[in-house]
Amino acid sequence: MLVEKNVPLQPFNTFGIAAKAHSLVRLRSQVDVRTWVEQTPQKDHLVLGGGSNIVLTGDVKPVVLKVEIMGRALVRETPRAWIVEAGAGENWHDFVTWTLEQGYPGLENMALIPGTMGAAPVQNIGAYGVELQDRFDSLDAVDLDTGLEFTLDAAQCGFGYRDSVFKHAAPEVAASGSQGYGLAGRALIVRVRLALPKAWKPVLGYADLERKRAESGVTEPTAQQIYDWVCDVRRAKLPDPKLIGNVGSFFKNPTVSREQCEDIIARDPKIVHYKMDDGSVKLAAGWLIDACGWKGKSIGNAGVYERQALVLVNRGTGSANPADCATGGEVMTLAKAIQTSVYERFGIRLEPEPVVV
Ligand code: EPU
Numbered sequence: 001m002l003v004e005k006n007v008p009l010q011p012f013n014t015f016g017i018a019a020k021a022h023s024l025v026r027l028r029s030q031v032d033v034r035t036w037v038e039q040t041p042q043k044d045h046l047v048l049g050g051g052s053n054i055v056l057t058g059d060v061k062p063v064v065l066k067v068e069i070m071g072r073a074l075v076r077e078t079p080r081a082w083i084v085e086a087g088a089g090e091n092w093h094d095f096v097t098w099t100l101e102q103g104y105p106g107l108e109n110m111a112l113i114p115g116t117m118g119a120a121p122v123q124n125i126g127a128y129g130v131e132l133q134d135r136f137d138s139l140d141a142v143d144l145d146t147g148l149e150f151t152l153d154a155a156q157c158g159f160g161y162r163d164s165v166f167k168h169a170a171p172e173v174a175a176s177g178s179q180g181y182g183l184a185g186r187a188l189i190v191r192v193r194l195a196l197p198k199a200w201k202p203v204l205g206y207a208d209l210e211r212k213r214a215e216s217g218v219t220e221p222t223a224q225q226i227y228d229w230v231c232d233v234r235r236a237k238l239p240d241p242k243l244i245g246n247v248g249s250f251f252k253n254p255t256v257s258r259e260q261c262e263d264i265i266a267r268d269p270k271i272v273h274y275k276m277d278d279g280s281v282k283l284a285a286g287w288l289i290d291a292c293g294w295k296g297k298s299i300g301n302a303g304v305y306e307r308q309a310l311v312l313v314n315r316g317t318g319s320a321n322p323a324d325c326a327t328g329g330e331v332m333t334l335a336k337a338i339q340t341s342v343y344e345r346f347g348i349r350l351e352p353e354p355v356v357v
Contacts, residue, residue: 001035002026013051016245016317017328021064028068037147049119053247053354057328067118069190081195083137088118088189105223106135106196109203112234118189122166124159129203133159137193162252208233237308245314251285251350286310292341300330
């Protein structure tokens, strides 16, 4: 267990926001986690994975737990699936690439999503018609109050759209009635297992992928082909955090009732919307923000990406002058201004996707 003091967090958050951790602990094994639990009676902490879904608004006083538990392997095979496992510190995209190299398809639609394995279940990552929960087997976590390890299956993780038990504090989730418990701040995920289907079928249907299919003339693409298309599409419209700091989608796509949607369509016929199985309608937050004229705009050094209004960016990434870099405060001021204008025009409250610290 490695403990460091006054650690700059800029390299550890993909927004590239400058902030410091008063104390940072690198957890490289389960033994490290147990040692930390045993040695720390007062547990005020922040778990950090790849830092790709976090906005730092100042120096972090709670101890930052940086999960660096590695390892990936095929752990089991059933007649239907390969069960593959990865340590929580493994990079998500590298894992996706590895599974395809090993001949286990199923994660290709989620290629290039930034972040780590441990963070993937927390917000049930997803892209192009596949979510983590569609491929999930189970995970191991450590209870940071007791040091005991436990295993959760998909139902116990309470997955929803960019949501899980790991995002909710216990009373909050119990009050909503959806789950009996919440595990935010309590569980530290150490290993994740995914079930990759032997009877693999491509998941297409998303306009961007269908366009790629039409362009290539391929009617029955392989998983590797879809992986390549997804990488191309994402590289074309999402900024690479190494060059332009960002956390992917900044807001969730809001869901409204059919009546509400009809009302909005009557006023804005072009609104991009998708009908959900339960009768509700999901609206494209990117479209709403774009319609309010935010694309390319900035507040201070925080901006709205020119090619995708759903993504907020750090305009000062890579600059040698720290004053060029966006602060967490600027990012949140911009986010609030966007929320206000979307609310004033459409009556819809956008909810941020990343965790604001
Ligand atoms: N749109 C605009 N203007 C914009 C942005 C989008 O008009 O500036 C329109 C697009 O033309 C499109 C629609 O809005 O018709 C939806 O946009 P897009 O497909 O680009 O993105 P999305 O569906 O809103 C979601 C996920 C992404 C994921 C993609 C692909 C959320 C919040 N975002 O975006 O996830 O990659 O679908 O499946 O659900 C992430 O979570 O970080 C992320 C990138």
